[in-house]
Amino acid sequence: MPDKKKKIALVVQRYGVEVNGGAEFHARILAEKLAQKYEVEILTSTAINHHGWENHYQPGESFINEIKVRRFPTFAENKRKTRAARRAIFKKKKYFKILKFLGIFKKADQLFNLSEVTEKNVDVWLLGQGPYVPDLVDFISANKESYDVFIFFTYLYYPTVVGMPLVAEKSIFIPTAHDEPILYTKPYENLFSVPKFIMYNTESEKQLVENNFRNITQNSEVAGVGISSFHGEKAQLPAEIIPNKYFIYIGRIESAKGCDLVIHHFLEFQKKYPKYREFKLVLVGKNHMKKNYRNSSIIFAGFVTEEEKHAYLTNALAMIMPSFYESLSMVTLEAMVEKKLVIVNGNCDVLKSHVQRSGVGKSYTTKEEFFQALQFYIEQSETEREIEAEIAQNYVLENYSWKSVLQKFDDAIEFVTKS
Structure with a gap:
């Protein structure tokens, strides 16, 4: 008789094909990979947007890509x-x-x-930070014996901080920790001592936690996430988008991700170098910016399908990632595996590490360095670009394979269930 599949509950603040967020996308693709070997259920909120956490989906059970999703309603706080x-x-x-x-x-x-x-x-603070889902926490408490392992995503949110201590001895924690001020505040000071096992995204994240917190769970590994080349049918680009005549940003479009600053820098670059005014900055993702940029050089593509996203990506000259806070940046790795060169915010250790470890791409900390990076890739020859692109792809394939990542999760799940 075959062994019964281990049952895993993956707890994450939002979940869905339409959900726009790096940690949330990471959670979904990891769940789909783990579901090939384990019985996986998602425990999440009914929110689609992290600004306000308004209820969007119906509470209760549904299936996404054959995985059971249990949604619990959010409640607004003062x-x-x-x-x-x-x-x-x-x-x-x-x-x-x-x-x-x-x-x-x-x-x-x-x-x-x-x-x-x-x-x-x-x-x-935790109730207001949200998503405030007391029914989800009650479900974890009442059903902790029904699951072999609980995987919690993201240190910042209520479901992790309040839910994980209830099943500490069964928990794997994927903190997605960034070097940001909120990390060092009281709500999170003991969080890293709670789980049975911590799975970091990068060595930089592991060092960040170990250098700043005491009594950390010593059972840990650096896994990250598997990154694969896109094999689907790429969509047609809109007529106004000319291949290799634009730089691209992909992700949530908001000030917290550095989008306002990169737009400002890009427009200043074009003022300083009028000969480059034919180049555009295309931003792909849901726009949360309060300011409207009415400039023909800035194009907001909106939320797009995977096929459309990869069409935009593969035809871009390079991808820009201006975020100050990342624990992995899947979209940066996705760009590199698709042979796209990257220009990243050098103030973020994780992004800077991808450039340094791969040996290709550009990082910037000042406006002048940003200008130099844009100019470098505009002027780069096709041959030089192809050589760099090959190196970028090899870096991702060698360091972020699903085979390696899933083996680490197998080992962690075995450890948690046996100890």
């Missing part, structure tokens, strides 16, 4: 209370400025512990 809690955990309450101006903050803090972050501050 925004005013959330803002106050945020100021508390960052130790930036409004009246602190006045006390500092008067020169009495330090003495007052010593006497009255003004900057102490309370458990109530933490609780209010």
